[in-house]
Amino acid sequence: MNKVIRFLPLVLFVALGIVLFRGLSLDPTSLPSALIGKPFPEFSLAVVNDAQRTVTKADLKSGIKLVNVWGTWCPSCRVEHSFLLELSKSKRFSLYGLNYDDERGLAQQWLARLGDPYEFSAFDEQGKLSMNLGVYAAPETFVVDDLGIIRKRFAGPIDARVWRREFEPLIIQIEKERKQRSN
Amino acid sequence: MLHKVIVLALFSLLFISNVPVYASPVDTYEFQNEVTKTRFNALTKELRCPKCQNQNLADSNSPIAADLRREVYELLQQGKADIEIVDFMVKRYGDFVLYRPRVSSLTYVLWFGPALLLLFGVIIVIVILRKKPAVQSEQALSAEQKNQLNNILKDKE
Incomplete structure (x- = not known):
């Protein structure tokens, strides 16, 4: 018994060491989204390219939707932009933009110069929809399924590697569910 | 001479202008009464900024914190209770926004x-x-130990 107790501090120390060491490799900025499994919030916003055109949730196409939060003030958005152009060619889902806390002129220039991968980009100057989505920075990308349910929130730039690891499996999963429903 | 004066003037300017400037977000919200103002201050202190994770909403300069402060203000104006406002934030940003889980x-x-x-x-x-076991402090010394002790003490002298 005494011998066991003698080693107790060592055991505790090692256990604490393991826990803290694991903590070193955790990313404190990747927060779980509180909205997974919830329906995409209602909104009514003008689009970036046309202040007169208002879009709502009804304007989102059926099928899988990707909603990408971006801003011209965000360097990582620029990094992922070329990959978004790549993604926009896909027929498996439709890509929407949510321009967050930006200036309309700058946003229009951005799309004109770099190319516009989005079906439309909603202009969220006041951050209303972004707030309802729990967005805290850009870029962030949400996956919304056929039923309008938010399935994923990814914070950070997307590239081919991230896509394969984080998104591709989920898209396949949603497509599977669609098949099961139609059967 | 003129040079010296100019240099001196510039130099003294250094000290005059060296007034500390604090950059702290200042919003100009107007409240109907002191109670609402106190509640606003309390809420923005209790809620954590999701972007700059070690600051509360009141301290943070980030755009998201400014947006959230405005939202807290608007919810207060709508007559929402503190608990409703906290719920609003948790629903969107998760438990993370609470400094007091x-x-x-x-x-x-x-x-x-x-x-x-x-x-x-x-x-x-x-x-x-x-x-x-209790420490046995009053153990008597044996004759031999007493001798030893005496010898040691003698040596010291």
């Missing part, structure tokens, strides 16, 4: 862990103290 099965360890550890420590201390 709620008591739930997820946070039991956080809330009661320290007390349990303290209790555990106290028990260990009691067990150890009870086990140890």
